[in-house]
Amino acid sequence: MGDGGAAVTASEPPNSPNSPKPPNSPKPPKCPLCGKPVDAKFKPFCSKRCANIDLHRWLSNSYAIAGAPHDEDEDPAAERSDQD
Ligand SMILES: [Zn+2]
Numbered sequence: 001m002g003d004g005g006a007a008v009t010a011s012e013p014p015n016s017p018n019s020p021k022p023p024n025s026p027k028p029p030k031c032p033l034c035g036k037p038v039d040a041k042f043k044p045f046c047s048k049r050c051a052n053i054d055l056h057r058w059l060s061n062s063y064a065i066a067g068a069p070h071d072e073d074e075d076p077a078a079e080r081s082d083q084d
Contacts, residue, residue, distance in 0.1 A: 029038040031046035033053055038046055045051040 029044060030036065031038055031050050032044065033050040034046060036046035036050075038044055042048055042051045045054065
């Protein structure tokens with residue numbers, strides 16, 4: 001007695017559904033405009049310059065949507081990214 005066979009416990013799967021991202025790659029956020037590392041003071045941008053650029057874009061877009069006489073067949077959802 002007492003000499004029972006040890007039950008083999010099924011090991012858990014290596015990939016847990018609770019962690020979609022690997023914890024070993026803490027990539028810092030990047031500026032959506034120029035791709036530089038984000039400065040905490042200008043989140044989510046890297047500098048005041050980029051923050052202003054985005055603000056101007058946003059304002060311009062708002063004014064355009066408000067009713068600007070644009071003859072161009074431009075898609076308001078498309079953003080111009082060819083500017084530096
Ligand atoms: Zn930037």
